[in-house]
Amino acid sequence: MHQSVKFYQTGTFTVGNRLLAPEQRSVQASTERSNSLNSGHRACQGCGEALGARYAVDAAMRATGNQLIAANATGCLEVFSTPYPETSWQLPWIHSLFGNAAAVGTGIAAALKVKAIKAGQEHSPVRVIAQGGDGGTTDIGFGCLSGMFERNDDVLYLCYDNEAYMNTGVQRSSATPPAARTATTMAVGAHPGAEFGQGKNLPLIAMAHEIPYVATATVADLRDLEAKVEKAMSIHGARYLHILVPCPLGWGAASHDTIRLARLARETGIFPVFEAEHGEVTAVTKIRHHVPVEEYLRPQKRFAHLFGTPGHPEMLAKIQADADRNIRRFKLLDEAPQEA
């Protein structure tokens, strides 16, 4: 079952800095990594979700000594990883429905708890993750997720947020940012793209449940993602990790820009990267090189209507104001940005 990973490149990000000192190396640098999401799956070139899932699940596998079970919501990750009769998953994995991954995770955790009690153990050595995209998490799966949170069930939920329903052809979700063009918020009319003043911030909602651990991460900082997964697996109870995963197809971006866009989302303040425990923010990743939102938005065709002639400078200003609010709210810069 277990096979060593063969590396064809060395010293790159993709193999996790394996030329670094052993203690600094990523999970991905090890030829003994679980390779939970194996090669050969059908994700698009440059898929942020495939990258995020591979790092997150491998890190969870290392943290648990490969004693891990995954529940997966319907969506891109499920479809591209398990076209019958193939599967890319190297761990026990179940897909039930679009809206129930968190509840399926709860059920698995309950079964494992009973098995542990029967074996005379305090906690099950086998742990549970549940995972889904932003639609399966913030919209259709939200009820089950909130229930899992409030009962403090022993499940780590991983949301791979690419900000729309990509699997069905890029429709708006409640994680779609304002002004973004999707197939159901077209770039037409006086107010093109998604509405301002809508959408929900799931990390903050998760925090409101006062669960032991909530964190955000992006695929631009894979070591940070790994560290947060490992920290999450060191805790029992409900945990939530919200990972920004750019989608080249849905965002209208070049597949080689996935990492860059994820980094720009953080460096503009559009996507705050932080950790919270029991409802309180405990750490934030400071912006190292603050840039205006335009640098993040311009490479994405979903925001093309904001630029050019006549463009929508008023919408651009609103997006900048939202990013500046994030910076103030989460103290992402040591000095608050000047008001526009």
Added chain:
Amino acid sequence: MLKQIEGSQAVAQTVALSRPEVICAYPISPQTHIVEGLGELVKSGALAPCEFINVESEFAAMSVAIGSSAAGARTYTATASQGLLFMAEAVYNASGLGLPIVMTVANRAIGAPINIWNDHSDSMSQRDCGWIQLFAAHNQEAADLHIQAFKLAEELSMPVMVCMDGFILTHAVERVDIPAQTEVDAFLPPYEPRQVLDVNEPVSIGAMVGPEAFMEVRYLAHAKQLMALERIPQIAAEFAERFGRTTGGLVRGYRCQDADTIVVALGSVIGTLKDTVDELRDDGLRIGVLGIHSFRPFPLAAVRAALEHAKRVVVLEKSFSVGLGGVVSTDVRLALSGLGLQGYPVVAGLGGRAITKASLARMLREAVADQLQPLTFLDLDWRIVNRQLEREAATRRSGPIAENLLRDVGTVASKVS
């Protein structure tokens, strides 16, 4: 042990004797007393090790059950009515995945208009979901069927619904023989899953299946139901041998041998029918009752064998396919294909309308005289129906139907006769 006990408590105690490992539930009348009973048993430690999870919806209840069953735990839940509909997507998923969950359905009407009382609309709405559906005629059978259901479900790796009439059975206090733990343990072996989420032997459960194999996967679900047709009577016989009473099985007849007229029914109304038939027999009518105890799989051959010597069949059902008529009747007709029997679907008891012996006797006398309509609604109040139809013909904004009818009836009390 013989106990004078509420139906829900009898079910709770027998489910407990089946050693469930995970129980999840969301409250809905009239299922509540069952899960309250189990919740107390878990909380007190009497059922340890067993997890009881209070979920946020029926959709979550079935989803938690899917997770725990796939992880190898014997899993139980209960619901009714709107709750069954709310979990419908997960109900289909559980059977599609072949997970042996056992669920009680405390049969109740579906709104609108909202109605908490008994009929069979809820489980009939899930007729084609792939679950085995067993129907209890009385509380002893409701209790016994749960033990049989776990055995059947786990042998076949298919989920089983045990349907019992809401309130009429769930809230009725009757004499029920609750077996001893050792007896149940000897009958029901520990759960050995066919598929399980196991870190030592990783599998992917729930992969996408395209046109190349989807039909085959679906056929195999049907093949399991056909196996259930054989196993259900065998399990009922094993149960009878060990526990000394006959409950479950596919169908059970009452005074059918020489009957010209046979009434087919499911659930608690079978008891009322037996009493009615006894009285009609005293008057010289050759009439019998056929109780269907397994609705899915539907026992076509057993129904045909039981009915083929009769002259006419009345299907008395607490379900209604709007725009067609009977639900069970359609299946019974299929069982009687090619036979020249007269068939009379009778829809009765919707939303808790009491089915009295007087009404049954009147209807059955008409049936014996071949005077029944092609579709009968037992005790339908044509006066208020026609009044509403007239109102709708007379004015465009005729208003909400339910409120109009209640105003016409002039009472909010349940109609009994």
